[in-house]
Amino acid sequence: MPSYSADLTARDLAVVWHPCTQMHDHETLPMLPIARAEGAWLYGHDGRRWLDAVSSWWTCLLGHRHPRIVEALKDQLDRIDHVMLAGFTHEPAIELAEELVRIAPRPQAHDASPLTRVFYADNGSSAIEVALKLSFHYWRNHGRGERTRFVALTGGYHGETLGALSVTDVALYRATYAPLLLEPVFAPSPDAYERAPGESAADCAQRALHALREILQRQAHELCAVIVEPLVQCAGGMRMHDASYLTGLRALCDEFDVHLIADEIAVGFGRTGTLFACEQGGIAPDLLCLSKGLTGGTLPLSAVLTTADVYAAFYAEYASGKAFLHSHSYTGNPIACRAALATLSVLREEPVLERNRALAAHLDARLAPLAGHPHVAEVRRTGLIAAVELVRDKATREAFPSSERRGLRVYRHGLERGAVLRPLGNVVYFMPPYCITPEEIDFMVEVAVEGIERAVG
Numbered sequence: 001m002p003s004y005s006a007d008l009t010a011r012d013l014a015v016v017w018h019p020c021t022q023m024h025d026h027e028t029l030p031m032l033p034i035a036r037a038e039g040a041w042l043y044g045h046d047g048r049r050w051l052d053a054v055s056s057w058w059t060c061l062l063g064h065r066h067p068r069i070v071e072a073l074k075d076q077l078d079r080i081d082h083v084m085l086a087g088f089t090h091e092p093a094i095e096l097a098e099e100l101v102r103i104a105p106r107p108q109a110h111d112a113s114p115l116t117r118v119f120y121a122d123n124g125s126s127a128i129e130v131a132l133k134l135s136f137h138y139w140r141n142h143g144r145g146e147r148t149r150f151v152a153l154t155g156g157y158h159g160e161t162l163g164a165l166s167v168t169d170v171a172l173y174r175a176t177y178a179p180l181l182l183e184p185v186f187a188p189s190p191d192a193y194e195r196a197p198g199e200s201a202a203d204c205a206q207r208a209l210h211a212l213r214e215i216l217q218r219q220a221h222e223l224c225a226v227i228v229e230p231l232v233q234c235a236g237g238m239r240m241h242d243a244s245y246l247t248g249l250r251a252l253c254d255e256f257d258v259h260l261i262a263d264e265i266a267v268g269f270g271r272t273g274t275l276f277a278c279e280q281g282g283i284a285p286d287l288l289c290l291s292k293g294l295t296g297g298t299l300p301l302s303a304v305l306t307t308a309d310v311y312a313a314f315y316a317e318y319a320s321g322k323a324f325l326h327s328h329s330y331t332g333n334p335i336a337c338r339a340a341l342a343t344l345s346v347l348r349e350e351p352v353l354e355r356n357r358a359l360a361a362h363l364d365a366r367l368a369p370l371a372g373h374p375h376v377a378e379v380r381r382t383g384l385i386a387a388v389e390l391v392r393d394k395a396t397r398e399a400f401p402s403s404e405r406r407g408l409r410v411y412r413h414g415l416e417r418g419a420v421l422r423p424l425g426n427v428v429y430f431m432p433p434y435c436i437t438p439e440e441i442d443f444m445v446e447v448a449v450e451g452i453e454r455a456v457g
Helices: 004-015 023-026 067-077 090-105 125-141 162-166 200-220 243-255 278-279 310-311 334-350 352-372 406-417 438-456
Strands: 034-038 041-044 049-052 115-121 151-152 185-187 223-226 259-263 289-290 300-307 378-383 385-390 425-429
Touching: 041 300, 049 438, 067 334, 090 115, 090 223, 090 300, 090 334, 115 125, 115 310, 125 151, 125 162, 125 200, 125 223, 125 259, 125 300, 125 310, 151 200, 185 200, 200 223, 200 243, 223 243, 243 259, 243 278, 334 352, 352 378, 352 385, 352 438, 406 425, 406 438
Parallel strands: 151 185, 151 223, 223 259, 259 289
Antiparallel strands: 034 041, 041 049, 115 300, 289 300, 378 385, 385 425
């Protein structure tokens, strides 16, 4: 008789189509039914457990089922489940917007506009859609309808809906749907992995800023905004850049009068060592996109923060036709907003960032020996995000052919040993929940090192 786990797997594969998955892989790759989750761990029905080294696609910041979030959810269920946020409001949506405005990155320039308004959506891709539409519509409402294009960075990723995918430069996601997409202007990434011999990360940033300046000089008249993932281009391979790029980018956007959209969906709420990655460049964007960890990984919710200036461009009599045309049925869901408020209260009241810095230093020390591995081009880290780039040849950085799927071999080994190490191509990365312990980091890295040896040996 098959086990309960085997039965669930069979039932799943008969009806469920999984995201970012070639379903044929599951003829040999195990499908893992999860019965419960706690802290940094996922538990199967058969008693096995797996360390969630990727925070379940970077969402479970504080770990699974954090007691303060669970308590808030239970309390909210006894009050309001949902009400549309058109013509109605409720305390959780108001309080969350107030808190997000309070903690948002602050502009350093005395004449710059702070982030004062919050528009809710359902997920990260939707937040990007909102930001793109807001920027385009802003210029249209100001009589600048020729501004229809966006600048995005090579190697960037912003989601998989058509607008978000349009400003994404990851071939795996973009190539198939290219005929359906907007055509952005791609600017060189400040990615420090691509630095030339003798260059520093700061040099890469300056080189990229110079290239962006040339684009803006030629095309600013037709551009709405520049969109960037501050400090880490996550789905593009955890590529990292110097914070000086953000400082220079803000200055260029001001100089050429285009919006700056910061996609902090993956890197916000302490993941890079500060509450928001933008803080490390000393900047505030015109539009700030947040999601993933906003609810501590419990419920889908996203938010776009923007300035009074952007808000004012839409504030007019109905007959003017200037209203922002975007909605979601579950916009500002009370239960999701309560989860977000509980998450932010933990970040505010507990020394989370200080613990994260200590954990990041421990992760650094454990990963350091891999830097000399003959098939490791680079070990890099920003905050509590770390990545190991696997290559065929260390000297030339020649990549393994994608068909060999070396990263997938690490993933398989991880599942065998009890750790979820889902790779990005041939990049093995670590984005654990903030509740992870030094001992669990030791285990996570040990399993990864074993998997790398098996994958490239």
